[in-house]
Amino acid sequence: MAVIFDIERSGMHDGPGIRTVVFFKGCPLRCRWCHNPESWDVQPQQLVYPEKCISCGGCAEGCYTGARTMCGADVSVQDVLKPILADKPYYGAEGGVTLTGGEPQLQADFALAVTEACRAHGIGVAIETSMAIYRPDLLAQMDLIMVDVKMWDDARHREYTGVGNAAILDNIRRADTLGVPMLIRTPVIPTVNDRVEEIAAIRDFVRTLKNAVGYELLPYHPFGLDKARAMGLDMPRFPEPTKEQMEQLKICAQL
Numbered sequence: 001m002a003v004i005f006d007i008e009r010s011g012m013h014d015g016p017g018i019r020t021v022v023f024f025k026g027c028p029l030r031c032r033w034c035h036n037p038e039s040w041d042v043q044p045q046q047l048v049y050p051e052k053c054i055s056c057g058g059c060a061e062g063c064y065t066g067a068r069t070m071c072g073a074d075v076s077v078q079d080v081l082k083p084i085l086a087d088k089p090y091y092g093a094e095g096g097v098t099l100t101g102g103e104p105q106l107q108a109d110f111a112l113a114v115t116e117a118c119r120a121h122g123i124g125v126a127i128e129t130s131m132a133i134y135r136p137d138l139l140a141q142m143d144l145i146m147v148d149v150k151m152w153d154d155a156r157h158r159e160y161t162g163v164g165n166a167a168i169l170d171n172i173r174r175a176d177t178l179g180v181p182m183l184i185r186t187p188v189i190p191t192v193n194d195r196v197e198e199i200a201a202i203r204d205f206v207r208t209l210k211n212a213v214g215y216e217l218l219p220y221h222p223f224g225l226d227k228a229r230a231m232g233l234d235m236p237r238f239p240e241p242t243k244e245q246m247e248q249l250k251i252c253a254q255l
């Protein structure tokens with residue numbers, strides 16, 4: 001069993017082709033711009049949206065307006081496999097399953113069991129990971145590893161994500177020995193890591209990796225703010241990068 005908080009069908013943004021995306025609860029990082037802060041705690045939890053509450057008093061029977069929702073549930077491999085097999089006809093040559101979160105490596109034994117079950121049905125699997133945890137037995141089974149290098153400076157990485165990046169960079173170098181294609185990505189957060197020098201330093205690191213198939217920049221979007229509020233968290237709102245700024249940084253990110 002493992003705790004997951006969503007299964008997205010027909011996903012188009014978490015790897016190549018059409019994908020079923022499995023969201024694992026639990027993450028060792030606390031990125032201040034996180035899209036999925038509801039993933040941080042590995043335990044199921046309640047999210048509260050006071051603006052949706054109509055004071056009907058029916059909380060005990062279940063909230064019909066969505067003002068109170070449970071995030072996360074214990075599931076079995078079979079529970080996860082069911083929608084995956086239903087979606088299989090749509091995957092085509094490129095698509096498949098993406099394990100994401102949160103940090104899927106935190107519940108690696110379950111992630112591995114799901115991966116092996118997918119493999120047995122001829123379905124490819126990719127992972128989105130912070131690489132703060134390193135489980136080579138799981139990573140070696142992937143068709144693609146998508147990993148963020150969020151910023152280059154260790155102290156600033158610690159300030160904005162709660163952990164330094166030395167172990168993360170080391171784990172990426174170790175994963176590079178597994179022979180699995182790796183896509184490196186940086187979320188561009190204005191005022192935090194949107195400098196040309198920062199992107200160039202990460203690009204130079206990516207160039208040293210034998211199995212890197214690309215380096216992508218992802219523009220910040222404040223997707224996580226409503227969910228953070230529902231958890232009682234005060235997350236900052238960063239400015240969004242302009243199109244022009246992204247174009248300029250993308251030139252710098254070319255391998």
Ligand code: SF4
Pocket residue numbers: 027028029030031033034035036037039101102103130
């Ligand atoms: S690693 Fe991902 S899931 Fe974890 S806090 Fe950072 S952005 Fe959120």
